[in-house]
Structure formats: C-alpha cells, structure tokens
Amino acid sequence: MSTDPNRLERRGAQRFEVHLPLVIQFEGRTVPGFSHALSGRGIFFYAEAAFPEGAVVELTFMMPSEITLAESMPVRCRGRVLRSSASSGSYRQDHAPNSEQSGIAVRFDSYEYLPANESIAQFVRVSAPNAGGVTSGAVLP
Numbered sequence: 001m002s003t004d005p006n007r008l009e010r011r012g013a014q015r016f017e018v019h020l021p022l023v024i025q026f027e028g029r030t031v032p033g034f035s036h037a038l039s040g041r042g043i044f045f046y047a048e049a050a051f052p053e054g055a056v057v058e059l060t061f062m063m064p065s066e067i068t069l070a071e072s073m074p075v076r077c078r079g080r081v082l083r084s085s086a087s088s089g090s091y092r093q094d095h096a097p098n099s100e101q102s103g104i105a106v107r108f109d110s111y112e113y114l115p116a117n118e119s120i121a122q123f124v125r126v127s128a129p130n131a132g133g134v135t136s137g138a139v140l141p
Helices: none
Strands: 021-026 029-038 042-047 056-063 073-086 102-113
Antiparallel strands (some): 029 042
16 A cells, blocks of 8 residues: 555545445345445445455445435445455454455445335345346446
8 A cells, every 4th residue: 555645546435434234135145244434436345255356246234324415324235346355353343353254345336225214124135136126226426
C-alpha cells in the first residue's frame, strides 16, 4: 500500500466503515456474513465461504441511513465479486476469532429496496437465485 500523498484515488463513492449482518446468496446456497466497508457502489465483507472472482452474488442487509440519506432500509443487492481472499485470524462481527473467513469485495450491479416492516431473515431464499426470484432493480452508476 502506497503512502504517496499524490496517489490517484480511484474510488467513485464515499466509503463507510459499517459492521452489519448480511445474507449472501450464491449458486443456490445461503451464507451468512458481515460487512466491513460499504459505499453506494460496492461492499467489502467477511463470510465463512470463498467466492471466485467474477461470481454473481446477492446480498441482503439493512442499508444504513448514511448511504440512503434517509432512514435505514432493507435492501437486496446483486453484484460481482472483484476479489476474494482467505483471511486467517480475521474477526467476526461478535469479535470471536475465526480462521476460516474470507474477505470479499463486490461491486453492485443493481439493488432493490425491500418492505421496511419485515426483517432481513424473511428475505432469505430457499430456491436457486434465478428460479423465479427478483433479480433486478435500479442500476447503480
């Protein structure tokens, strides 16, 4: 990592360090995880699974008010894995050591806001991601 003050910043959106539980859908599997950093364009999170670069994933979580500029809302985001790396000695949201977690960066392709009166757990799919579920939403810049 460079400490050069003249280094070009490539991020196009403000990033927030937030630690939120999330649900990841990938190839018909449901995997729990938690966020580490979030922006309007993507997310970095930890999960007890590895995902290949380019994999399409769906993430369901509460988008915080810092991002929505209104109230926190449940959201389902669809995106592609930019990178995934094993993270020995990483920490879960409850700060318990776990050597089997991966750090995953995902760029959002689309998202949809979900009904605010329901919990995230109610949005976990039991079918394959493309088996009749909603997979599109507003496209992010």
